Amino acid sequence: MKILLTGAAGKLGRAILQTAEGRHEVVGIDSRPGVPGVHVGSCHDLSLLGPLLEGCSAVIHAAALHGGQRCDHSRTEFLEANVVGLQRLLEESVRCGVRRFVFASSLEVLTGRDWKATTGTFDESSPPQPTWIYPATKVFGEILCDMMSREESIETIALRYGRILHREEATRHRREILLPQIIARGVDHLDAAEAALLACERPYCGFRIVNIAPENPFSQEEIDRARHEPLALLEKEWPGSSARLEALGITLRWDDLWPAITTRAAAQVLGWRPRIKFPDYLRFAEDRPPVHHRPAAQYQTVT
């Protein structure tokens, strides 16, 4: 299958290029140079997009303004990039005969920016509660994808990603903060990429929303009860893991167990389940020493 990938030089984009190798022909575009073979330019530039979309069956739209850019872009700029830009790309995809459009949405649609304050269990039917402009643009984006699947002959899917973790960063560079996130809200970058490729390949009709998140083994009630003893709950699921965390110098906080997100739709619609889980991240961290200098730019994370 020929796939157009926007944001191909980003964290998710590069993981998709890696995962698709030998499986699909991926044409990448990014406004940032630096990845061999990826076209440099804006995915809002229709004169550039037309020729690249030629012969593509699917589009994966990973380019966006996101949390890391909140300080230097206005709300209007977020809307122009993430909503107007998306609609332009959807229209051009329809014009070029693309059948499948995969939109990188975010679980922030459900949780808002402050994951720590999140309580409750979320599935795809939970009401969105965007707390700032970034998740608001993702909600608008999902609505546009839904509308276009109804009005045009294109199938669309919104993958609501949790935190996309680069394992090198999460197990070495800022692991005290990032490693525990794989328990409840983080997905490994290669698992995130696999979900995007399955979203191009698997049969479904119309529009879908799918949470791409870890299979948090804990219920809301269990997490509530574990407020003062989160390690005890962790031990129940992964015996020995609290001592291993301690040996790595990582302190588990109660809110690392939040939120409880269900991923049944990912399994049903895409046949996707995370392959890389908390015990794998523990092992990665044990196998390689931490790095204490500033992380390289390509590993800086966003939501």
Ligand SMILES: NC(=O)c1ccc[n+]([C@@H]2O[C@H](COP(=O)([O-])OP(=O)(O)OC[C@H]3O[C@@H](n4cnc5c(N)ncnc54)[C@H](O)[C@@H]3O)[C@@H](O)[C@H]2O)c1
């Ligand atoms: N990283 C996360 O934790 C996370 C979580 C949820 C959702 N998402 C979503 O997943 C997608 C990918 O995120 P990421 O972590 O790879 O971000 P990233 O910043 O690493 O990559 C985004 C890429 O898009 C490019 N880009 C931005 N605007 C562009 C434009 N107009 N034309 C061409 N390229 C453009 C940037 O140069 C960048 O390389 C985004 O839509 C983001 O909102 C990310």
